[in-house]
Amino acid sequence: MTKMKRLMVTVAAAAGLFGLVAVPQAGAEQVDGQGDVQVHTLAGGIKLRPAKVGAAHRSTAGVAGAQVAEADAYLIESAAFGRCWDADLGTINANGTIMALWDCNVYAANQAFYITRNPEGYLRFQNVQSGRYLEADGLNLGQNGTKVQLWDFQPGGKNQWWLDTVNPEGYLRLQNPANNRYLTGEGSVGGNGTRMQLWDFMAGAKSQWWF
Secondary structure, three states: OOHHHHHHHHHHHHHHHHHHHOOOOOOOOOOOOOOOEEOOEOHHHOEOEEOOOOHHHOOOOOEOOEOHHHOOOEEOEEOOOOOEEEEOOOOOOOOOEEEEEEOOOOOOHHHOEEEEEOOOOOEEEEEOOOOOEEEEOHHHOOOOOEEEEEEOOOOOOHHHOEEEEEOOOOOEEEEOOOOOOEEEEOOOOOOOOEEEEEEOOOOOOHHHOEO
């Protein structure tokens, strides 16, 4: 192979690799929510736990630009308490839906979430049953104990964005960029109905670990 051919092959290979890893340019204009892409694994290659919700529950409008009937939904479980995120059925039909931990049920639409990543690199969690998004309550962002709830989609709402990282034990931590605190199961007992809140980073605290 001539030097020129070798050079062309090298350039083509590099271009292909760049196409796989390229991210949106910092100055690129984005319409919030329109550039989101559905994800199947999170930071560190953690595989999501599929929910088994039927097509009857998949009535939420627009997930990552795809038909919801084709979108996958998942459960998120607490490493400390062995219970899953659960949108309170008593308040699920309105903004401010209470979020708690409850025995995991792969058939429960109120425990199932569509998960997308926005162009800024953060996750969004959309509840299958209500179509509303997991967020930190904007009224008390400045303190520990910030309430976590479901709310309508808020364009540019950083309190609905979540940064996923993996700790050395292999579990997720989910950090909210609106106040840099971490998603936490309240208290140490962890029974059904345990509230979800934001709290400062706590080393070794399994109540801040998820999978």
